[in-house]
Amino acid sequence: MISGGEQTHGSGxxxxxxxxxxxxxxxxxxxxxxxxxxxxxxxxxxxxxxxLMLWIVAVLVSVAVIIPIRRFLRKGDGIPTGMANAIESVVxxxxxxxxxxxxxxxxxxxxAPLILTFFFFILFANAIGMVPIFDxxxxxxxxxxxxxxxxxxxxxxxxxxxxVTATGNFxxxxxxxxxxxxxxxxxxxxxxxxxxxxxxxxxxxLPWPVYIILIPIEIIGMFVKPFALTMRLAANxxxxxxxxxxxxxxxxxxxxxxxxxxxxxxxxxFSIPMAxxxxxxxxxxxxxxxxxxxxxxxxxxxxxINVHH
Amino acid sequence: MIPIIMGNDSDHxxxxxxxxxxxxxxxxxxxAGAAYTLMGAILFLGxxxxxxxxxxxxxxVLLLLGLGLGIVVGFYELAKTIFKK
Numbered sequence: 001m002i003s004g005g006e007q008t009h010g011s012g013x014x015x016x017x018x019x020x021x022x023x024x025x026x027x028x029x030x031x032x033x034x035x036x037x038x039x040x041x042x043x044x045x046x047x048x049x050x051x052l053m054l055w056i057v058a059v060l061v062s063v064a065v066i067i068p069i070r071r072f073l074r075k076g077d078g079i080p081t082g083m084a085n086a087i088e089s090v091v092x093x094x095x096x097x098x099x100x101x102x103x104x105x106x107x108x109x110x111x112a113p114l115i116l117t118f119f120f121f122i123l124f125a126n127a128i129g130m131v132p133i134f135d136x137x138x139x140x141x142x143x144x145x146x147x148x149x150x151x152x153x154x155x156x157x158x159x160x161x162x163x164v165t166a167t168g169n170f171x172x173x174x175x176x177x178x179x180x181x182x183x184x185x186x187x188x189x190x191x192x193x194x195x196x197x198x199x200x201x202x203x204x205x206l207p208w209p210v211y212i213i214l215i216p217i218e219i220i221g222m223f224v225k226p227f228a229l230t231m232r233l234a235a236n237x238x239x240x241x242x243x244x245x246x247x248x249x250x251x252x253x254x255x256x257x258x259x260x261x262x263x264x265x266x267x268x269x270f271s272i273p274m275a276x277x278x279x280x281x282x283x284x285x286x287x288x289x290x291x292x293x294x295x296x297x298x299x300x301x302x303x304x305i306n307v308h309h
Numbered sequence: 310m311i312p313i314i315m316g317n318d319s320d321h322x323x324x325x326x327x328x329x330x331x332x333x334x335x336x337x338x339x340x341a342g343a344a345y346t347l348m349g350a351i352l353f354l355g356x357x358x359x360x361x362x363x364x365x366x367x368x369x370v371l372l373l374l375g376l377g378l379g380i381v382v383g384f385y386e387l388a389k390t391i392f393k394k
Binding site: 096101221224296298300 | 334337338348354378381
């Protein structure tokens with residue numbers, strides 16, 4: 001594992017493994033940001049690794065989705081080609097399999113753009129976490145340019161701190177789930193009106209003492225749904241990376257335990273194929289997690305629109 | 310549904326598989342929502358109880374209350390999905 005992090009001298013490999021794994025999946029330290037920005041209203045606006053990744057994802061989504069679609073619309077013949085063709089099949093799948101069944105045909109055009117934005121953004125953010133671009137930059141820096149990891153003034157060493165999967169950061173998933181939270185409320189209000197939406201939270205025609213129990217449960221349920229979205233996405237994206245790093249760490253751990261380099265190297269016969277297999281699984285997870293977040297957002301928005309008690 | 314031109318048997322098989330997959334996806338949505346809400350409710354209220362316990366120094370009363378309430382809320386949401394008309 002190529003790391004720009006400081007090595008803890010005087011402690012064993014086992015003591016360092018946990019710290020190293022956390023270093024590789026968590027955000028970079030706000031005390032050592034990639035780009036310094038001043039405090040605004042007491043909040044440090046400096047750019048950390050995950051913020052940088054969010055910017056990269058925003059640019060990638062724009063280039064890969066918005067540009068081909070604008071070009072397709074400008075062409076005006078209604079026949080998508082190349083990238084626009086690929087995007088159309090994804091859009092059609094999300095619309096027909098997720099948006100229409102959960103929200104109903106009347107609300108497709110209102111909510112499909114939000115659901116699709118979630119899908120593409122999360123998909124790109126998850127996928128970029130699988131690309132070892134910073135590790136390669138680190139290797140280039142270390143072995144080609146000969147700059148040591150301890151050189152904290154070097155820019156490439158600076159961007160090596162922290163993980164690359166922005167969707168593995170709870171702050172990012174909280175922000176995405178907050179959008180869903182407000183989308184649920186807005187969808188309900190648009191479909192039924194302000195007063196009726198809040199009335200729809202609980203079933204009608206029950207004895208009043210039941211409402212004393214049901215209203216707090218429904219209000220808690222309102223917050224629980226975005227929380228489930230938040231935890232699920234961040235935990236799944238972090239979990240896979242932790243598993244890969246833990247399996248790769250076996251080589252160093254066993255080499256130290258048995259005080260034998262041969263043991264460490266032989267364990268590579270297990271660790272590397274296993275890590276490769278989990279990486280393959282992670283590629284599926286990247287797709288599935290973007291899909292599940294999209295599906296659940298559509299289900300929750302649909303529950304506010306199509307109220308059945 | 311994704312339109313598939315049924316030229317030969319393999320196209321037919323692919324089209325049928327895709328339509329079946331879309332059908333499963335449609336049916337799995339509410340079930341996935343209920344399952345994740347059940348898990349989320351227990352975790353959310355359990356964690357809330359845990360942190361409130363630490364703040365008020367009442368361990369483990371609020372944690373247990375949070376977990377209990379989480380189970381109630383989670384199963385209520387699950388029941389809503391199951392008994393939906």
